[in-house]
Amino acid sequence: MSIxxxxxxxxxxxxxxxxxxxxxxxxxxxYVTAKALSAGDTSYDFRATALSDLELPSAFGAAPAxxxxxxxxxxxxxxxxxFQEVMLNDGAPADSGRFLLAYRDADAHxxxxxxxxxxxxxxxxxxxxxxxVVVPATSASGSITQTGTGASCATxxxxxxxxxxxxxSQATCLLATYRATLTATFAQTDGVDPALTQLSFPLTxxxxxxxxxxxxxxxxxxxxxxxxxxxx
Numbered sequence: 313m314s315i316x317x318x319x320x321x322x323x324x325x326x327x328x329x330x331x332x333x334x335x336x337x338x339x340x341x342x343y344v345t346a347k348a349l350s351a352g353d354t355s356y357d358f359r360a361t362a363l364s365d366l367e368l369p370s371a372f373g374a375a376p377a378x379x380x381x382x383x384x385x386x387x388x389x390x391x392x393x394x395f396q397e398v399m400l401n402d403g404a405p406a407d408s409g410r411f412l413l414a415y416r417d418a419d420a421h422x423x424x425x426x427x428x429x430x431x432x433x434x435x436x437x438x439x440x441x442x443x444x445v446v447v448p449a450t451s452a453s454g455s456i457t458q459t460g461t462g463a464s465c466a467t468x469x470x471x472x473x474x475x476x477x478x479x480x481s482q483a484t485c486l487l488a489t490y491r492a493t494l495t496a497t498f499a500q501t502d503g504v505d506p507a508l509t510q511l512s513f514p515l516t517x518x519x520x521x522x523x524x525x526x527x528x529x530x531x532x533x534x535x536x537x538x539x540x541x542x543x544x
Contacts, residue, residue: 332370332373332374332375332466333370333371333469335370335375335376336367336370336371336468336469336472337469337471337472338418339363339366339367339370339420340367340371340471340472340473340474340477342363342419342420343360343363343364343367343474344473344474346359346360346363346443347360353444355443355444355445355446356443356444358438358440358444358446359423359440359443359444362413362420362423362425362440363420364474364476365393365395365411365413365425366393366413366415366420366423367472367474367476367477368395368476368477368480368521369393369394369395369519369520369521370393371468371469371472371477371480372465372466372468372480372485372487372521373465373466373487373521374393374395374465374487374519374520374521375519376391376392376393376519377391377392377393377516377517377518377519378390378391379391379392379414379513379516380513380514380516381414381416381511381512381513382510382511382512382513383507383508383510383511384506384507384508384509384510385506385507386507388416390414390415390416390513391414391415392412392413392414392415392492392516392518393412393413393414393518393519393520394410394411394412394413394456394490394492394518394520395410395411395488395520395521395522395523396408396409396410396411396458396488396490396520396521396522396523397409397411397483397523397524397525398522398523398524398525399525408429408430409427409428409429409430409435410427410428410429410430410432410456410458410490411425411426411427411428412425412426412427412428412456412490412492412494412518413425413426414513421441421442421443422439422440422441422442422443422505422508423439423440424437424438424439424440424494424496424511425437425438425440426438426452426454426456426492426494426496428455428456432455432456432457433455434452434453434454434455434456434494436448436449437449437452437494437496439496439498439504439508439511441501441503441504441505441508442503442504445501445503445504447498447499447501447504447508448498449496449497449498450497450498450499451496451497452494452495452496452497453494453495453496454492454493454494454495454496455491455492455493456490456491456492457490457491457492458488458489458490458522459489459490459491459517460488460489461486461487461488461489461522462486462487462488462489463486463487464485464486464487465485465486465487465521468481480523482526483523483524483525483526484523484524484526485521485522485523485524486521486522486524487519487520487521487522488519488520488521488522489517489518489519489520490517490518490520491515491516491517491518492515492516492518493513493514493515493516494511494512494513495511495512496510496511496512497509497510498510498511
């Protein structure tokens, strides 16, 4: 398969609640723009990946959770999603990665992406601010734990152009629930809101999906992400 991940942080929500299919369409449009910009400016590559990861849960039927985030200057209300990719070895589950993304505003101009192992321990945490500024965490702690699985995922809405949707459609997808918490520190960086140097949220329940790869040589989203994710 091929799925990927990131977590977002930006100003307050600029739109009201959006239905999950409409949210997938919204992120798809933002992804298309970021991908086009990345052809002339590779600084947009990480944003395109983050938007792709935000689109994925909404396309398959999971709504984002409200996340109470404490920053260096106060408490804010963000949105967040979690999904998991399970990879197979000789037909048996062999490895998996869990992906948490939390965004501060409706257009996800600033994103924080966290990747965890199957046991829930963190691998990397990265802040993407102002679309193109990538800031790895100087320290991070937390966990992402799957708490249950349910029905098969919804069919993605028609018209989505992001290739990750077609690839993920080849996987076995179940709706799932997760519990996650995060505390992260980021170096103060020119052009980035100083409030984002400290980010944390308490144990929070997220709706998401569990994607199990089909047999065959499809590229793992987990592997491709880990290959370029900054490590803390």
